[in-house]
Amino acid sequence: MKETILESLFKIEVDFNVKILYAVESGSRAWQFPSKDSDYDVRFIYVHKKEDYLTIDQMGIGKKRDVIELPINDLLDITGWELTKTLRLFRKSNPPLMEWLRSSIVYYQAYSTIDQMKQLSEDIFAPNSCLHHYLNMASNNFREYLQGEEVRIKKYFYVLRPVLAARWIEKYNEFPPLEFPKLLEDILPDGELKKQIQTLLIRKINGEELDFEPKIGIINHFLDEEISRLRKYTESLNVNIPDFTPNLDMLFRKTLEEVW
Structure with a gap:
């Protein structure tokens, strides 16, 4: 190719x-x-x-x-x-x-x-503009694709990735890596949330058709809370x-x- x-x-x-x-x-x-x-x-x-x-x-x-x-x-x-x-x-x-x-x-x-x-x-690198970009991306995709009892499962990645990227900026004050597995491994502690995301990742990479399925409550809850929290964090920054x-x-x- x-x-x-x-x-x-x-x-x-x-x-x-x-x-x-x-x-x-x-x-x-x-x-x-x-x-x-x-x-x-x-x-x-x-x-x-x-x-x-x-x-x-x-x-x-x-x-x-x-x-x-x-x-x-x-x-x-x-x-x-x-x-x-x-x-x-x-x-x-x-x-x-x-x-x-x-x-x-x-x-x-x-x-x-x-x-x-x-x-x-x-x-x-300007943390403010990058945080706004990732949070807008996460918010728009979360609102459009991950509401309701059944959601387009593959869209979780298009909300999780910008949220984890924003968390990376908050943690390290540097531009985040592109690779989702690296973000996931560094940012989230071991536990049920990380396990659910890793399971989705394996399914996607293995070629499963991730279409409409029941929403995953633990991931939705995490995304909802993190988007709100990171918005407040971003508003507190004053970087020249x-x-x-x-x-x-x-x-x-x-x-x-x-x-x-």
Whole structure:
């Protein structure tokens, strides 16, 4: 499958006249709870030629899109962000981007830009924005999928993972790992709650069709309480992050020089 992904990426470079800096897996495979029919969620960062930036219309304005998206099929979902868009989001500690930088499934990496971003990421990490992101994700999925007597069982993972990620931030004041088993092992003590979650995880990885089943009371109770508690914790934080714009401007210029 990696060969197919790389072929798609190299075709993008030719079709759009760009250079790809980095491409990773970002979905359930990176989170280590894929189903047997999970697709591949490929995310990449790319840069245009120098002259494409030296115009009166900045990237992202009008026809100058700052995103490349291939048509989604049953197996592949490929989306990329242009570098200036990426760095503006990076400046705000954008959680999806921070996850890309920590993915253990790297399909492609070229040039030094990504290594420099990884070095900056610890300092640029903003716990407030990341906590809000994960708690909003958890709240929305909990409200939409896990109410009522019967629920879509597989959706537990899409609430548990952001809740455990938020707990990691609270515990360590650092960006959490992507891998769900690592979060689960570190954050939750041994006991019935952890046992129930581990059982679900085994079922999902083994390819069981986790559709509508009776809700799991102990997990619902944990999620309801933790989302409320973590909301209050997040509101109590007052963290000031330095402005990294000059560093990121320099990184952008150096990338153009290195790539082109």
